Amino acid sequence: MSEKEIRPAVRTALEMGPILAFFAGYILLRDRAFTIGGTEYSGFIVMTAVFIPLIALSTVALWRLTGRLSAMQVMTLVLVTVFGGLTIWLNDERFFKMKPTIIYVMFGAILGVGLWRDRSYLSLVLGETLPLDAAGWRKLEFRMMLFFFGLAVANEAIWRSMSTDAWVQFKTFGLPIAMLAFFMAQAGLMRRHSTDPAETEDAAD
Template identity: 60%
Template sequence: MQPDNRKPVSPGVKAALEYGPLIVFFLAFMLLRNRSVTLGGTEYGGFIVATMIFVPVLALTTFLLWRLTGKLSAMQLLTLVLVVVFGGLTIWLNDERFLKMKVTIIYAIFAGLLALGLILRKNWLELVMGEALPMQHEGWMKLTFRMVLLFAGLAIANEFIWRTMSDTAWVNFKTFGLPVIMFAFFMGNAGLFNRYALDKKDD
């Protein structure tokens, strides 16, 4: 097996590839939200056209991430699969509900998997993130429980917003609300990280 000679990807490039598709979707939607486009004899609203742009852009950036880093996280792979499936259904059926439901499904899956891990006493979050964030096992258990609540709450919030509010409100929630909530969550758990952090000399 040949050694991987890839150079580390700069944080700026990585962030651009990870969040770029979402920004592209936001910009396309804001530009086209009050317009309709006719393609192949079918009329599509701005949300659907933005989805047509978003799906291939996400596929391309995910491929580039894989080529640059040599790996993809489970979350990135699951997101890509669900975006392609539900984004494809959104376009094919000309029904924006499918892409909106995708967010609920992603967070529900993560909440369910982490909860199952707690029940089985197998901390999958620690297996995935333990190298980047060394913590004692007890710390990982507490963080996992909190993330189950977070993901379940986000799934419920997404359902409430897309079913009761405008497309613009949902796009703003997806583009800005979700990243801010995730950032606030991890900042709010800084005390837990410090309390259960492993010293480098510890095994």
């Protein structure tokens, strides 16, 4: 089934809304503690409990509006639920902080396996919206593999050595900015290897 078109603003709101809500709630509750069922929970744990249903609802809304979900969206929801649930159950924020590391290692590994098998998994997901030749896909996937592994290392370094405030800011703003900067840096590669006639003419000029 082909993906239905929705407004970019709606997609951005659904994808970033839960993250921004987590950030805002954490800022409001970070210095408070809540006793529930005889157990004391920090504001971080409480907002983790709020974040799980928020991202579930946003993912379902994206599915209903577009008719499909990417593998990354499904895997993110599963890992948020699993690691967020462990965070709440064990009352230990480390599990939620490790979640981005697991996600980026998994996607880096998937791209690495594709490169090793000489198969372009990324083109299966983005091929309709990003027309590239085979060499372009291979170069982009290699760079994305390194990028994902780099993000995993950065996440581990930050949550293990810095404060929770620093990690929340990195998760909310640093990761999206890094993603945007990465794809902007690939503009030249995309022009050079585009199979779109208009892009090919521009690259040749």
